[in-house]
Amino acid sequence: MARSRTKSTTAARRTNDKPPKVSANENLAQHGKNTWSNLFSRAACAIAHLMGKPIAFLIAVALVVIWAATGPLFGFSDTWQLVINTSTTIVTFLMVFLIQNTQNRDTMALQLKLSELILVISEAENRFAGAEDLSEEELEQLHKELHDRAQTTLGALNERRAGQTRKAS
Numbered sequence: 001m002a003r004s005r006t007k008s009t010t011a012a013r014r015t016n017d018k019p020p021k022v023s024a025n026e027n028l029a030q031h032g033k034n035t036w037s038n039l040f041s042r043a044a045c046a047i048a049h050l051m052g053k054p055i056a057f058l059i060a061v062a063l064v065v066i067w068a069a070t071g072p073l074f075g076f077s078d079t080w081q082l083v084i085n086t087s088t089t090i091v092t093f094l095m096v097f098l099i100q101n102t103q104n105r106d107t108m109a110l111q112l113k114l115s116e117l118i119l120v121i122s123e124a125e126n127r128f129a130g131a132e133d134l135s136e137e138e139l140e141q142l143h144k145e146l147h148d149r150a151q152t153t154l155g156a157l158n159e160r161r162a163g164q165t166r167k168a169s
Contacts, residue, residue, distance in 0.1 A: 040101070041101065041105070044097075044098045044101040044102060045101075045102060045105070047098055048098050048099065048101075048102045051095070051098070064084070067080075067083065067084050111132050114129075115129040115130070128142075
């Protein structure tokens with residue numbers, strides 16, 4: 001009898017337990033979706049993180065100094081110049097994509113955080129939570145509206161301050 005209680009209790013726990021949380025990366029890997037995108041995203045983040053370190057800058061400076069020092073050895077030839085021009089062009093070209101990827105991720109994360117804050121503040125207008133999806137004209141109109149509200153609020157605040165100053169005198 002004790003065994004049946006144990007089994008039924010265990011079964012009840014299993015049905016009431018929440019499924020374990022799965023990270024976004026694990027979720028993508030489990031479903032096999034966007035594997036190239038996932039791989040690129042992880043590589044871009046890792047490389048961008050490494051390139052932002054002081055050692056990366058020092059290595060780049062060292063490579064330029066070594067290249068410059070070898071100038072007399074190669075007679076400052078066109079090939080010698082082509083090496084640095086081609087190298088820097090390729091690195092710049094590739095870094096543009098990495099920087100854009102990390103910028104997109106950072107912007108999206110920031111937008112999500114701001115949207116969450118807007119949605120949980122009861123006085124906030126929910127229409128601002130999706131502002132990043134508005135057209136340029138709609139954003140300009142929203143900016144004008146908020147600017148006008150800010151000016152009105154500032155005017156009321158200045159009037160209040162002036163009234164307090166008069167009372168104190």
